[in-house]
Every structure is written in C-alpha cells, then in structure tokens.
Amino acid sequence: MADVTIPPVIHLRGLEKRFGIGDAEHSAIDHINLTIKKGEFVAIMGPSGCGKTTLLNILGLLDRSFDGDYELDGQSVDTISKRKQARIRSQQIGFVFQNFNLVPRLSVIENVALPLIYKGIIRTKRLKIASEILRNFHLNEREYYMPHQLSGGQTQRVAIARALVNEPSIILADEPTGNLDSRASHIIMEELSDLHKRGNTIIMVTHNPRLTTYASRVITMLDGRIDTDTKSHIAPQKNRRHKKPVRKTKRNKK
Ligand SMILES: Nc1ncnc2c1ncn2[C@@H]1O[C@H](COP(=O)(O)OP(=O)(O)OP(=O)(O)O)[C@@H](O)[C@H]1O
Ligand SMILES: [Mg+2]
Numbered sequence: 001m002a003d004v005t006i007p008p009v010i011h012l013r014g015l016e017k018r019f020g021i022g023d024a025e026h027s028a029i030d031h032i033n034l035t036i037k038k039g040e041f042v043a044i045m046g047p048s049g050c051g052k053t054t055l056l057n058i059l060g061l062l063d064r065s066f067d068g069d070y071e072l073d074g075q076s077v078d079t080i081s082k083r084k085q086a087r088i089r090s091q092q093i094g095f096v097f098q099n100f101n102l103v104p105r106l107s108v109i110e111n112v113a114l115p116l117i118y119k120g121i122i123r124t125k126r127l128k129i130a131s132e133i134l135r136n137f138h139l140n141e142r143e144y145y146m147p148h149q150l151s152g153g154q155t156q157r158v159a160i161a162r163a164l165v166n167e168p169s170i171i172l173a174d175e176p177t178g179n180l181d182s183r184a185s186h187i188i189m190e191e192l193s194d195l196h197k198r199g200n201t202i203i204m205v206t207h208n209p210r211l212t213t214y215a216s217r218v219i220t221m222l223d224g225r226i227d228t229d230t231k232s233h234i235a236p237q238k239n240r241r242h243k244k245p246v247r248k249t250k251r252n253k254k
C-alpha cells in the first residue's frame with residue numbers, strides 16, 4: 001500500500017511551545033514539523049527535558065497554548081470548539097500516563113469500565129468489556145479489589161487498561177512501562193501491539209530502546225526538536241514470547 005493513500009491523523013507545522021518569561025523564556029518545543037499517519041506506531045525517545053511530554057500534551061489536546069499549526073484528522077485544532085475537543089479527548093484519544101489516578105471509591109472493574117459510559121454502553125455490558133480487558137492484563141483476580149489494595153505495578157496496569165478499554169483510535173503513552181518489570185511491560189506492549197494491529201495510531205514515549213522494536217517508526221528528540229526520524233521495518237511481533245488470547249468481542253469484529 002502506497003503511503004500517500006493513508007491520511008495523516010496528526011500534522012504539525014512549525015509547532016512551538018515556550019515556557020517562562022523574559023530571560024527565563026525557553027522553547028520546550030522548537031518549531032517541529034511532523035506528520036503521523038493513521039495506523040503508525042511511533043516511539044519517541046530522547047533525553048530528559050527534551051520536550052517529549054510537552055509534545056504529547058499538545059497532541060492530546062491537554063495544552064492548547066502553542067504557536068504554529070496542529071491539524072488533527074485534517075482539521076486545525078484552533079478551529080475545534082472546546083466542547084468538541086473534550087469529546088475527542090474522551091472518545092478518540094487514550095492517554096496512558098504514569099500517574100493516571102484511579103478513582104479511589106470505585107473497584108478495579110468499575111474504574112476500567114468508566115470511559116465506556118461516554119459511549120452510551122449499558123452497565124452490564126460495560127462490566128463485561130472491562131472484565132475482558134482485565135483478563136488480558138492478568139488482573140482478572142483483582143476485579144473487585146479497591147485501588148488501595150493494589151501494588152504500584154498493578155495500579156499502573158489498571159490505569160492503562162482503563163485508558164485502552166474504549167479502543168481509542170489515537171493512543172498517547174508516556175513511558176507506559178516506566179515502573180514495571182519486564183513481564184508486566186510485555187503484557188502492556190502486547191496490548192498496545194494488538195491495538196496497533198487493529199489499525200489504531202500509537203505514539204509512545206519510552207526510554208527503553210528494546211521497546212522500540214514494537215514501533216513502526218522511531219523519532220528521537222533533542223532540545224525541543226526532532227533529531228532523527230526512522231521508519232522501522234522490523235516486524236513488531238519479533239520479540240514476542242507469549243501468545244496472547246484474542247479478545248472475542250463485538251468491538252473487534254469490525
Ligand atoms: N509547566 C512548565 N513550566 C515551565 N517549564 C516547563 C513546564 N513543563 C515543562 N517545562 C520545561 O520544558 C522542557 C521539556 O519538558 P518535558 O516535560 O516535555 O520533558 P521530557 O522530554 O518529557 O522529559 P522526561 O524524559 O524527563 O520526562 C523542560 O526543560 C521542562 O523544564
Ligand atoms: Mg516526560
């Protein structure tokens with residue numbers, strides 16, 4: 001398939017983000033031009049402070065104050081109302097951020113089912129879908145635990161399950177496996193890989209070069225700019241050790 005036929009989901013032209021004022025002013029994002037097409041799995045690497053999280057925040061419509069142009073699905077985000085941006089954030093974009101807090105008074109399964117409310121899915125169905133994704137994350141025995149009864153790594157996995165449960169078409173992941181051991185990291189990368197194979201776009205920040213083997217493109221940033229941008233031809237499945245059960249839900253019979 002020729003690349004030109006795939007529409008860009010993200011198109012940045014001269015994107016700049018400045019922090020501070022006067023002498024302390026500096027550009028965390030320094031005139032970035034970037035096009036990401038639907039279905040790409042992009043890994044972003046680079047030293048601490050180079051602007052990775054700042055970029056993800058802008059891509060995820062969490063930060064609206066920047067210079068330059070950002071087109072999301074062909075529309076300049078400047079022209080999208082706040083209300084519509086909120087809808088895009090809750091239905092189309094999945095954030096996998098490390099300190100994504102769970103709602104303390106809701107059980108694990110209810111936390112994971114929460115984003116499905118926006119899709120208008122009835123409660124029993126929501127819990128069924130949440131239960132399926134928790135099984136994929138090897139957390140099915142913790143469904144009715146409360147968040148405070150989980151270990152740090154389990155909490156992180158539940159937060160990631162919640163970010164992915166409504167199959168967002170764009171997944172923004174900031175060090176999704178940061179605090180996890182290699183087995184737990186693998187479970188999460190499998191889930192991201194699965195979403196990628198189903199045609200979703202994934203942009204993942206990582207410090208771990210081994211995880212870039214799952215990506216179809218690796219971007220390195222330096223001082224707010226893109227330093228290198230390489231397409232990867234390595235099959236993402238290459239490093240897999242375990243075979244994951246396929247989720248059989250109506251959602252992926254598209
Ligand atoms: N709210 C803010 N106010 C002022 N400066 C900020 C703010 N947020 C980020 N910065 C600065 O912008 C630069 C980029 O920060 P960013 O968090 O994007 O880095 P990063 O690449 O994600 O780093 P890390 O790998 O450590 O997470 C840093 O110099 C940081 O100090
Ligand atoms: Mg960061």
